[in-house]
Amino acid sequence: MWRSTLIVAVRWAIWDQLCMLVLRSTKDLRESMNQGRGMCVLVPTMGALHQGHLSLIRQAVEIAKPQNGRVVVSIFVNPIQFDCKGDLEAYPRTEADDLKACENEGVDFVFIPDESDMYAADRSVIVAESILSSGLCGSARPGHFDGVCTVVLKLLLITGCHVVIFGEKDFQQLAIIRRMVRDLNVPVDVVSQPTLRESDGLAMSSRNASLTAEQRADAPRLFRALSDASCLLDPTAILDYVVKQIEASDLARIDYVELVDAETLQPASSLEQATILALAVFYGEVRLIDHVRLPAL
Amino acid sequence: MWRSTLIVAVRWAIWDQLCMLVLRSTKDLRESMNQGRGMCVLVPTMGALHQGHLSLIRQAVEIAKPQNGRVVVSIFVNPIQFDCKGDLEAYPRTEADDLKACENEGVDFVFIPDESDMYAADRSVIVAESILSSGLCGSARPGHFDGVCTVVLKLLLITGCHVVIFGEKDFQQLAIIRRMVRDLNVPVDVVSQPTLRESDGLAMSSRNASLTAEQRADAPRLFRALSDASCLLDPTAILDYVVKQIEASDLARIDYVELVDAETLQPASSLEQATILALAVFYGEVRLIDHVRLPAL
Numbered sequence: 001m002w003r004s005t006l007i008v009a010v011r012w013a014i015w016d017q018l019c020m021l022v023l024r025s026t027k028d029l030r031e032s033m034n035q036g037r038g039m040c041v042l043v044p045t046m047g048a049l050h051q052g053h054l055s056l057i058r059q060a061v062e063i064a065k066p067q068n069g070r071v072v073v074s075i076f077v078n079p080i081q082f083d084c085k086g087d088l089e090a091y092p093r094t095e096a097d098d099l100k101a102c103e104n105e106g107v108d109f110v111f112i113p114d115e116s117d118m119y120a121a122d123r124s125v126i127v128a129e130s131i132l133s134s135g136l137c138g139s140a141r142p143g144h145f146d147g148v149c150t151v152v153l154k155l156l157l158i159t160g161c162h163v164v165i166f167g168e169k170d171f172q173q174l175a176i177i178r179r180m181v182r183d184l185n186v187p188v189d190v191v192s193q194p195t196l197r198e199s200d201g202l203a204m205s206s207r208n209a210s211l212t213a214e215q216r217a218d219a220p221r222l223f224r225a226l227s228d229a230s231c232l233l234d235p236t237a238i239l240d241y242v243v244k245q246i247e248a249s250d251l252a253r254i255d256y257v258e259l260v261d262a263e264t265l266q267p268a269s270s271l272e273q274a275t276i277l278a279l280a281v282f283y284g285e286v287r288l289i290d291h292v293r294l295p296a297l
Numbered sequence: 298m299w300r301s302t303l304i305v306a307v308r309w310a311i312w313d314q315l316c317m318l319v320l321r322s323t324k325d326l327r328e329s330m331n332q333g334r335g336m337c338v339l340v341p342t343m344g345a346l347h348q349g350h351l352s353l354i355r356q357a358v359e360i361a362k363p364q365n366g367r368v369v370v371s372i373f374v375n376p377i378q379f380d381c382k383g384d385l386e387a388y389p390r391t392e393a394d395d396l397k398a399c400e401n402e403g404v405d406f407v408f409i410p411d412e413s414d415m416y417a418a419d420r421s422v423i424v425a426e427s428i429l430s431s432g433l434c435g436s437a438r439p440g441h442f443d444g445v446c447t448v449v450l451k452l453l454l455i456t457g458c459h460v461v462i463f464g465e466k467d468f469q470q471l472a473i474i475r476r477m478v479r480d481l482n483v484p485v486d487v488v489s490q491p492t493l494r495e496s497d498g499l500a501m502s503s504r505n506a507s508l509t510a511e512q513r514a515d516a517p518r519l520f521r522a523l524s525d526a527s528c529l530l531d532p533t534a535i536l537d538y539v540v541k542q543i544e545a546s547d548l549a550r551i552d553y554v555e556l557v558d559a560e561t562l563q564p565a566s567s568l569e570q571a572t573i574l575a576l577a578v579f580y581g582e583v584r585l586i587d588h589v590r591l592p593a594l
Contacts, residue, residue, distance in 0.1 A: 120479065125425070130421045183416075
């Protein structure tokens with residue numbers, strides 16, 4: 001019994017490995033997607049996959065497999081969502097490891113397009129969001145969310161996927177994608193997964209790999225500050241507390257600390273409705289974000 | 298033989314009538330489209346259907362029927378593409394006639410959504426085009442083509458159609474839609490149909506119905522000016538000629554007369570490449586457009 005289970009497991013492992021296709025052009029991906037036309041689940045990433053991504057991929061596999069569907073992971077460091085060229089160039093790239101991780105998780109297709117394939121030199125059409133993206137990371141990174149919306153819509157339309165999965169860590173991105181899907185009638189279900197954290201509370205992020213040892217040791221203060229502040233009963237006290245905790249570090253530099261309405265993402269002046277306490281903090285050139293959700297008082 | 302042909306024809310006529318569904322919500326349309334999942338051809342219109350629209354619908358039927366596909370005509374006077382409220386309110390609405398015309402042509406579905414169904418009160422996402430829409434009707438009507446792109450993408454995604462048909466009369470719109478389809482990887486073929494004209498040369502348009510008898514009698518000068526000018530060999534002479542011909546009328550008021558590159562739609566200073574000679578002219582509040590294509594000299 002044990003032996004036959006092992007054989008089946010090994011066979012499946014081999015089969016899965018054989019079956020993972022890496023596609024490097026939109027044309028190839030679309031053709032692959034059009035063959036067999038089953039149900040399809042997409043996990044869009046910029047690569048440098050960590051446990052947070054793997055939790056999204058596992059959920060994709062869980063959704064797809066019972067329906068005989070296919071899981072697509074896209075790896076594309078989307079240039080048009082970077083407002084700063086240095087940040088784009090510094091973004092970690094670990095393709096070989098990413099492919100191994102996808103294989104292990106039973107991914108069916110990995111899509112790794114060229115920039116020139118995704119964006120024609122004379123491209124002139126974008127998707128633009130004007131309300132949810134006005135504050136938080138949107139005001140700090142002009143054009144960022146238009147770049148995100150544009151690439152996500154492209155990926156949704158190239159794959160023709162039925163379900164797309166995002167992490168809740170990028171809560172503003174998630175809210176904007178949901179809004180785009182609603183406002184443009186995109187035929188896809190948006191599914192989200194909670195933020196995964198390191199054992200010391202730091203939110204998992206591809207950018208964590210770019211921190212120095214000293215910065216890495218300091219960074220858990222972000223989540224600690226958010227968590228502790230969430231017990232306070234007044235918006236001003238909450239914001240003051242978080243700012244103070246971050247400013248206590250010589251390494252951290254605040255980009256923003258904000259308390260916003262959980263639905264509209266507009267600044268919240270009371271805790272009577274659900275809110276999100278969010279921050280973006282620089283360690284050197286590395287920009288980390290995190291947030292906690294505060295239920296209505 | 299004659300009799301049996303007649304019976305078959307009558308049967309088909311009845312069957313077609315029975316089969317045309319009028320859907321008034323995005324939800325109903327999407328559900329209908331998801332049933333049977335055949336090939337689908339969309340003709341987006343703002344109603345007030347004339348022979349020009351019917352030629353688009355006939356082409357849709359010709360494309361769809363051999364593949365056992367379905368033809369959808371949408372009728373929606375899209376508020377967000379009107380830069381002027383008076384123009385939106387004055388736009389002709391002839392729903393009962395439109396439905397009869399669609400029935401006669403063998404249309405399968407007519408989609409007539411409410412504004413509130415198409416646009417949520419807190420909508421915040423649009424599709425924006427920045428190059429092809431910068432001149433011509435784009436500069437005269439700020440926001441117009443973003444409104445067009447947004448509604449067309451929504452209609453494409455609600456219907457999931459495989460082919461969409463536009464008239465060449467709105468050549469700037471057609472170029473922008475093609476660009477959108479390319480830049481956003483929308484999985485649809487864009488097919489176009491030449492401008493249909495009245496016997497005196499006036500381009501067919503829903504707006505023609507709003508002209509007074511006197512304006513209607515004067516309006517053929519637009520196409521006559523364009524046609525005559527296209528024999529000239531110099532851009533300045535061409536533009537001067539058209540302007541002079543329009544200004545000779547007391548009823549016509551020029552919005553623009555332009556000569557643009559047929560690909561980029563940017564102003565053309567020579568005739569060495571293919572160009573488009575285009576105009577927009579007001580008769581009272583009614584704005585008419587027309588153009589001719591000039592092959593490379």
